[in-house]
Amino acid sequence: WNKKRALVTLPEMAEYIRANSSDEDTIAGSSTVAPLLALASGRRLAGDEADTNTKRFRTGVLNEADYWDAICRDRVRFIVSTSRSFFTPRRMKGHPIVQRWFRPVKRFDDPQIRHGGTYRIFLFERTQEQAVDGRVCL
Numbered sequence: 001w002n003k004k005r006a007l008v009t010l011p012e013m014a015e016y017i018r019a020n021s022s023d024e025d026t027i028a029g030s031s032t033v034a035p036l037l038a039l040a041s042g043r044r045l046a047g048d049e050a051d052t053n054t055k056r057f058r059t060g061v062l063n064e065a066d067y068w069d070a071i072c073r074d075r076v077r078f079i080v081s082t083s084r085s086f087f088t089p090r091r092m093k094g095h096p097i098v099q100r101w102f103r104p105v106k107r108f109d110d111p112q113i114r115h116g117g118t119y120r121i122f123l124f125e126r127t128q129e130q131a132v133d134g135r136v137c138l
Contacts, residue, residue: 029080
């Protein structure tokens with residue numbers, strides 16, 4: 001039954017990303033939404049990393065410092081934040097890298113993807129325009 005659900009805000013989110021980034025910019029974040037947004041917006045996933053499941057970070061399979069280094073070297077423009085992900089809005093607002101190099105710019109409330117509630121998707125946009133030593137953050 002949940003395969004019949006649709007992310008109805010996908011076209012709006014993809015258009016926002018396209019309009020506010022260049023072809024060279026990338027996106028990162030919640031593994032439940034970021035890969036789909038990358039496909040829909042024509043942008044690549046930063047660091048070519050699609051699986052950012054919390055368990056990969058907690059077990060050490062994906063080292064967080066290495067991840068941030070990789071995406072900052074890969075022109076990350078947007079961080080996609082959702083609840084029940086490694087990139088929760090609360091964590092992003094308190095994360096030192098996000099606090100220093102990103103700002104919250106948009107919230108999308110999807111009324112259809114979840115049963116019995118709204119699914120909130122937040123975009124954090126990079127504030128640094130030019131790369132320094134090959135990085136746009138860190």
